[in-house]
Amino acid sequence: MMEFRTPDEELAGFRRRVLVAGLFVAVCFGLLAARFYYLQVLRYDYYHTRAEDNRIALLPMVPNRGTIADRNGVAVARNYAAYTLEITPSRVSDLEATIDALAQIVQIEPRDRRRFRKLLEESKNFESLPIRTRLTEEEVARFVARRYQFPGVEVQARLFRDYPFGELASHVIGYIGRINQRDQERIEETGVVANYRGSDYIGKSGLEMSYEAELHGITGAEQVEVNAGGRAVRQLSRTPAVTGNDLDLTLDIEMQKIAEAAFGNRRGALVAIEPATGGVLALVSKPTFDPNLFVDGISNEDWKSLNDSPDHPLVNRAIFSTYPPGSTFKPFMALAGLAAGKRTITQTIPDPGYFMFGGRRFMDDKIGGHGMVDLHKSIVVSCNTYYYQLANDLGIEGIANFMRPLGFGSRTGVDLNGEGEGVLPTPDWKRKRFRKKEHQKWFGGETISVGIGQGYNAYTPLQMANALAAVVNDGKMFRPHVVRHVVNPVTGERRLVEPEPVRQLALKPEHLAAVRQAMVDVNKAGTGARAFAGAPYSAGGKTGTAQVFSLRGQRYVEGRVIERLRDHSWFIAYAPADKPTIALAVLVENGGFGAQSAAPIARQVIDFHLLGKRREQPAGEDAAAVDEGDEEHAEHGAAAHEGAPDATLVPPAADPAGGQVQ
Template identity: 75%
Template sequence: MTELRAPAQELARFRLRVVVAALFVCVCLGLLAARFYYLQVVRHDYYLTRAEDNRIALLPTVPNRGTIVDRNGVVLARNYATYTLEITPSQVGDVEATLDELAMLVAIEPRDRRRFTKLLEESRNFESVPVRSRLTDEEVARITAHRYRFPGVEVKARLLRDYPQGSVGSHVVGYIGRINQRDVERIEEAGNTANYRGTQHIGKAGLEQFYENELHGTTGVEQVEVNAGGRAVRGLSRTPPTPGNDLELTLDIELQRIAENAFGDRRGALVAIEPATGGVLALVSTPTFDPNLFVDGISTQDWKALNESPDHPLLNRAIYSAYPPGSTFKPFMALAGLETGKRTAKQAISDFGYFNLGNHRFMDDKIGGHGMVDLHKSIVVSCNTYYYQLAHELGIDNIANFMAPFGFGARTGIDLPGEAAGVLPSPEWKRQRFRRPEQQQWFAGETISVGIGQGYNAFTPLQLANALAALVNDGKLYRPHIVRHVIDSRSGERRVIEPAPLREIGLKPANVKAVLDGMVGVNISGTGRRAFQGAEYTSGGKTGTAQVFSLRGQRYVEGRVRERLRDHSWFVAYAPAEAPKIALAVLVENGGFGAQSAAPIARQVMDYYLLHQRAGQPAAEDPGADESLGEGDAGAPAEPALPSAEEAVR
């Protein structure tokens, strides 16, 4: 049976379909045109930038780090060119396999692989990542000969940090090391992320850390065109980096070397300052370490040796460790007595060998005492009884108030990181220091101990040297500083680090002269005479012996005490006495009497600085090195053991 269709109906239906299809196509074309307009007109700048970012890579150009030289131009930190083996990950198929093959040509240690993996995670795909540094000429030749086998592997010349003086002055100069996560956080907080792109090292200690912003420089930028695989095709533009500024120090590295050698194997510290400017001439902490170990990442073995050593070579004793000053505190106590009117220069006391306070007897260093003692003699022979009485009359508040302007118990502001404040004891300090009420009470016996530089007193060698510099400089206290000039890397302009006077302590010249005359007497006829016998200049000094722990009233015998529990040896000195050019403090840990260990070191340092002896020449002979010791700190038992707070007279 044949179906009949109306042609008119079929045509109408067909036309409707065509219209609907046409409308649908028009709508789609409209949407597509609108999208094209949005992408090419509205979002033109955005996608152009994205395209350029995919085509153009910005490669950082790391600046040369500034050099560090001493006051005579001797280089302490510099950069040197070395060859490094590097891999560009985007050009290498299998990185691990490539490393295995390269290890057959040159030595690649496990630590090199670990460092490479870490750097690989932090770098971009088209940047080269170092595998080995300090390649020898033979290794460079071997890699070059087989380079055709290793696409993406190349040998580059880079600058590495070098410390040509080795361990000499290491605590001052410091060192650089690889940037870690903590460093990254500090850089981000300071807003310097862009300037550290591509930089792998940063100052970690000493001047390298304190003057990081001066030494680092400004990172440059190189624009390169890269292909879809991330490989550089051609260079487009380059903004050169600005090298870091150079530092010229007040430090004399030969003086530093002589001072360090004078310590030998002993632990200790020395700080020598130019009184008129506050410039640091030498800053010693022994034992030292080699900063070159840290430049390219210190090995586990070396780090363990330094970190676990009982001598703590990484510790900067000169600015961080605080010790009781012992009898080196007495000249300042004598000055306090004169300035407050509690003593006159000629006023004398009778020393019977002890001082009684309540039911406790504080013993003098000399059995039977020193007889009649005035201020001059009290300094020369280091008479404890004189200062027991003076401390009792002054009281702890007067002592603390007088000593504070000299910088005791406060950071000096030296341009080195990690300085400690020390302790200048007072009733207020004790209330803040201890929690229990019975511990917060200040006892009269504690004031007596403070008067001879014991008790809670704890100062850094830097504080003691700077206080002495202020004393011999008529009360003018300067901020100690190590950098003398910052030299601009572009213009060569030398920016002077001006001496910064902290304060001028109002002192009567006659009182200062009386104290300094006593210190001159120490090196002529007192406890320092052995060390300074035959010197071609006049100097002033003061020995000191600081207890490490209390003997609870027992007599101190050095041979019966373990080495690390023996007394610390102190000596402070200045010269020439007529117009001081140098003031110093020397500490020898567990060295015993000040005249025995510390004073000879001071003599060697002053001989070089004042008489211009070259390093390596024999220092001035110490005629009393093997003879019996003199009076006071040197020739009598160490300062008596101090009672605890419970034993002291309340």
């Protein structure tokens, strides 16, 4: 049944529908207006910033790295400009095909491809990575002519680090390399992420690492307006980068050159210090390496050669590796005896050629002994028996308490990373060092060995040189340092790295004078006399021969021991005798007697320092020239019995006697 509505009812229904529709439209416009208000007013700052970010690009401006120069202004690390061919992987569809095509234009070696793949693994996909560095002008021109064929490939002008002396002083200077994940974590931990935006390189070792904050500089920024395609159309603002500071060193590169040449192909270390300031004049670790290999990313072959070498060229032996000091420990032992009142300067003891302890005979270096021996003679002839007895009288705690302020067994604080701590042995140290109870007990015979610089003793060449520098500087010890000034390259302002006194040792002047005079006579009539024959100056010194492993009652015969198990050669020295300006320690690994290998190296360095010239070694001056009785032939006596069998020596599985390249 149909319902009929009057015109008035139809009109009322229409008006209701119009009203509902009008209200709906009004609500929609209200919502739209509210949204516009929210976007345009309440969220204005946010969206304005987003829009500006799309319109404006902030480009980091990487600062020039500071240079490094020796004490005479000779550059040992510098920068130079060169062109690189770089690929942005995210903008290239087929990397291999692109590289193959580029190889038709510029020379790309297999080494370049391997380095690129390694960088690709370590880097983000949108970063620009070099496929070739140091392009010639001809290669740049050839690529630019065909650049349109290679989207995502650009030629960039960059500054490169250069180490003009190559392998010379590389352990001191260090090197830079591309920032990897570990470096990035370190940057984040130190809160300097913003300062490394755009940076590809960071100091990896040596001064390049320890003074990274000074050398890097401050990253600048450039604001540019970009179009929809991301291409810059105009510059809006510019904050220039601040060039990194330069370093002026205490190091003398000419002295370094002479010292490294004196080692030849032998392994070892040398540290020369200026006693009055702690400035390091030379710091040698042999063998060495070329830091230039690392700048562009070291090849797998070069890395394998360095990392797998049994000579460990990447290890800084001067500050990290530790060795028993042998008889170079005796002058410090003599001072310990005087300071403790266990010996006087003129007191003598009989030396029958051995020292009996616990039913065991510790042999001297001279069969039959040296007769009556006082402190002076004990140093000049390097008498073991004197120091066996002294060590027994002092006790291990007495020895350790005296040696600790001299810096033995602790880091010196030198301004280089990776310094070793060394071992100043004590019963407490031994308990912590060994797990098994039977190995934790301290035995009296171990104290006897410590007295002649053997046993668990293990120190770095830097510690030896620094302790000697304090003794010849009347007991005043400075923190050793390699940097003398930090220089602002813009203003020329030079900020002095002040000599930092560590402590004043409580040593009596008459005790210091007695020991120093004995060391002078070592070079006049004792174990160092041949090396310093004819020197136009007076110098103090002490030879040392450090046992690599325990002889276990056998007699040492050098010719029957493989080269890497032969004794280490030590020599410590200072000059001039009256007012020393240099104190040094020389260690030649497996070099034999101290007078044989280490002392001639020290002579060459001191000659250069005092006379400004290189000493020519006289013909025939070698190991064979060491006189019988002039050297501590039986420092090994700490572990030897009289009449022990003569046999080929084999290193034991574990023994505390030797030094270590850690």
